Amino acid sequence: MSTCPPRTVSNRTRLGRGSYATDAATLARRLLGQTLVRVLDDGTRLAGRIVETEAYLGVQDRAAHCFGGRRTRRNEAMYAKPGTAYVYFTYGMHHCFNIVAGRVDEPTAVLIRALEPVDGLEAMRARRSAHRRPGSRPLRETDLCSGPAKTCQALGIDRGFNGVDLTRDAHLFLERGAPASDNAVQRSARIGVQSAGAWADRPLRWFLASNPHVSIRPRAADEWKSACQ
DNA sequence: ATGACGATTTACT
DNA sequence: GTAAATCGTCATA
Numbered sequence: 001m002s003t004c005p006p007r008t009v010s011n012r013t014r015l016g017r018g019s020y021a022t023d024a025a026t027l028a029r030r031l032l033g034q035t036l037v038r039v040l041d042d043g044t045r046l047a048g049r050i051v052e053t054e055a056y057l058g059v060q061d062r063a064a065h066c067f068g069g070r071r072t073r074r075n076e077a078m079y080a081k082p083g084t085a086y087v088y089f090t091y092g093m094h095h096c097f098n099i100v101a102g103r104v105d106e107p108t109a110v111l112i113r114a115l116e117p118v119d120g121l122e123a124m125r126a127r128r129s130a131h132r133r134p135g136s137r138p139l140r141e142t143d144l145c146s147g148p149a150k151t152c153q154a155l156g157i158d159r160g161f162n163g164v165d166l167t168r169d170a171h172l173f174l175e176r177g178a179p180a181s182d183n184a185v186q187r188s189a190r191i192g193v194q195s196a197g198a199w200a201d202r203p204l205r206w207f208l209a210s211n212p213h214v215s216i217r218p219r220a221a222d223e224w225k226s227a228c229q
Numbered sequence: 230a231t232g233a234c235g236a237t238t239t240a241c242t
Numbered sequence: 243g244t245a246a247a248t249c250g251t252c253a254t255a
Contacts, residue, residue, distance in 0.1 A: 054236070063236070074251060092248030094237050111236060132239080149237050192236050 015174040017167050020082035024055035024101040024108035028206050031099070031110060032180035035118065038155040039171045044123055046155050048115025048145050049177060052207040052214050054190045056098070058108045063196035066107035077163045078107035085172060087152070087162040094149035097157050099166065099174075113191070113205070115145035116213045117154070124154035147215040184208050191216055 015034065020027060031050050038046040056064040065075040065088070077086040078100060086098040086109050102108040117124055124144045131153050132139075145151045152158065157172065166173050187203040194200050207214045 056236075065236080070252095072252070088236085089250060090235055091237050092235090092250070096236060098236085113236090136240080147237070190236070195235095 013176040014167065015083075015176060017081070017083050019174075020099060020101055020166075021103065022082075022101060024057055024110055025204060027099070027101040028053040028055040028110045028204070029185070030179065031112075031174075032185060032206055032208060033177045035175040035177045036112060036115060036151075036155070037119075037173055037175055038157065040123070040156065041171075044120055046120035046123055047118045047175075048151070048155075049118055050112060050114075051116050051211045052112075052114035053205070054111040054113060055101075055204045055206075056109050056111065057204070058102070058106060061196075062199040063190060063193035064107070064109075071107075075107070078109055079105050080163060081165075083165060083167045085161050085164045085166055085169075087157060087159050089159055090149075095152040095158050096148040097152050097155075097161070111148055112151060113148045114207070114211075114213050114215050115151055115154075116211060117141065117144050127156055128154050142212045144213075146213050180208060184210070 019030075022030075031053050034050050035047050036050055040046065058064060059066055059069045061067060066078050071079060074088060075086070077084055078098075080100055081104050082100055082102055084100040086100055087095055088098075089095055096111060098109040098111045100109050121141065121144065125139055128139055128144055128150065143150070144154045161169075161172055164172060186207055186209040188205045188207070189201050189203060190205045
């Protein structure tokens with residue numbers, strides 16, 4: 001009996017435009033479990049499972065770079081179409097990687113805060129080590145991508161990727177992974193936005209509760225069970 | 230031209 | 243726990 005292989009859906013399906021064209025909170029939740037892929041110029045594949053995200057909700061969100069409608073050279077990519085990369089430089093030394101959500105001219109985005117490394121761990125370790133002082137303590141696996149700037153170091157994401165289309169780019173994109181189940185997900189307030197008044201307290205951070213690659217454990221008072229989506 | 234400020238990380242007490 | 247590192251960007255003058 002001839003068995004033409006069934007027309008399988010590849011387990012390495014790139015996420016398309018439709019995956020990103022939703023509100024930032026929904027996207028932040030859905031990105032947990034998806035795979036972020038970086039292909040180096042020499043073809044090396046670096047990849048990790050997304051385990052922590054934050055949503056930035058647009059011009060009304062005091063913690064967002066576009067608060068009040070601010071639109072500058074730096075944050076211009078936030079206004080681009082969904083699936084665009086928004087990469088910014090901060091603290092004079094760090095990069096952070098976001099994925100634009102929503103619609104054109106609606107500046108909402110999801111910050112990728114942590115990955116569970118899957119492919120290319122040694123290359124990640126080399127890149128992370130190069131950003132540290134010589135002779136410092138060896139990096140554990142959980143030191144590779146357990147924060148937004150660490151993730152950018154490990155994957156070699158810098159401002160050169162600002163504005164690229166993640167549905168098309170050859171060197172940076174997302175692949176479909178198993179969605180995270182509700183009982184594995186927790187929410188908390190966002191990290192590092194304490195000056196944003198009432199917006200600082202909103203539970204717009206999503207993470208896999210028991211995953212060791214998550215950047216920071218929230219204070220108990222900030223923990224939310226993810227029952228409400 | 231100048232000054233204040235980070236969606237962070239690291240090392241150290 | 244606290245503090246330093248380090249500089250592009252933007253608002254003000």
